[in-house]
Amino acid sequence: MGYADLHIHTIYSYDGTSSVEAVLKYVAEYTDLDVIAITDHDCITGALKAQDLAPAYGIEVIPGVEVSTSDGHVLALYIEQPVPAGLSLIETALRVGELGGLCIAAHPMAAGTSSLDFKTIHAALEHAEVRRILVGVERFNGGLVYTRRNPWVEAMASALPLAQVGNxxxxxLRMIGQGATYFPGTTAAELRHALEQATTEVRKGHGLGGVEVLRDFIPRYLLRKMGWVVHNSGPHAPLRLARMSQALQNPMLGSAHGAHM
Incomplete structure (x- = not known):
């Protein structure tokens, strides 16, 4: 049995505070995760970089994107090409399916961020092809203050005919693994099978509370705005603060794969 965290952001997200290398270093040395997914906002560049670097850190990475659909955010996993933002949930799922990927409904009904509602999810699942692609729902999200322990949301998510996921x-960095998915196996391929068969379980972590926002996220976010992020220069090097490149500091610049930060 293994653990996975399928919703992690890097500096390729406008609000990410750690480089791809730093995420890999932290996962390898400070968590019990077997598999992770990098899911930056509407950008796949960091995920593909993580997939290339992951063997050196001894972990498996699923490339993905947190796609901003017109209905709310959805995690697109097991893809190696970007998916356009702004499409409906159904259109997005079909695009992800064409790329050989799977979708997970991210933080449904979450306040303060663009989220799917359960009516939209149910409507999408009436589409036969979408049912094959939209296979999971994020029942626990450790990064959203005040919403992650909403018992009504958890009950509604549990009632869906989908794999139950914690992320x-x-x-x-310290949030990674504070919300995870328990699955039969230890590999990305075995995790995919578990998602498709809905045999996953949720592991709830400490999550991000108001104190953690003030202590951890806001200082790192302000440093990010000034061009400083947590970085790692190699598997055997320590984590440290480093300056971002000018390209990554400017969110208006496109990535090499045509997606934005």
């Missing part, structure tokens, strides 16, 4: 939605 961190980490934007700072």
């Amino acid at each position: 961190s939605d980490a934007h700072v």
Whole structure:
């Protein structure tokens, strides 16, 4: 049995505070995770970089994107090409399916961020092809203050005919794994099978509370705005603060894969 965190952000997200290398270093040395997914906002560049670097850190990475659909955010996993933002949930799921990927409904009904509602999810699942692609729902999200322990949301998510998933939605390193998915196996391929068969379970972590926002996220976010992020220069090097490149400091610049930060 293994653990996965399928919702992690890097500096390729406008609000991420750690480089791809730093995320890999932290996961390898400070968590019990077997598999992770990098899911930056509407950008796949960091995920593909993480997939290339992951063997050196001894972990498996699923490339993905947190896609901003017109209905709310959805995690697109097991894809290696970007998916356009702004499409409906159904259109997005079909695009992800064409790329060989799977979708997970991210933080449904969450306040303060663009989220799917359960009516939209149910409507999408009436589409036969979408049912094959939209396979999971984020029942626990450790990164959203005040919403992650909403018992009504958890009950509604549990009632869906989907794999039940826990994720961190980490934007700072110490959040990674504070919300995870328990699955039969230890590999990305075995995790995919578990998602498709809905045999996953949720592990709830400490999550991000008001104190953690003030202590951890806001200082890191302000440093990010000034061009400083947590970085790692190699598997055997320590984590440290480093300056971002000018390209990553400017969110208006496109990535090499045509997606924005």
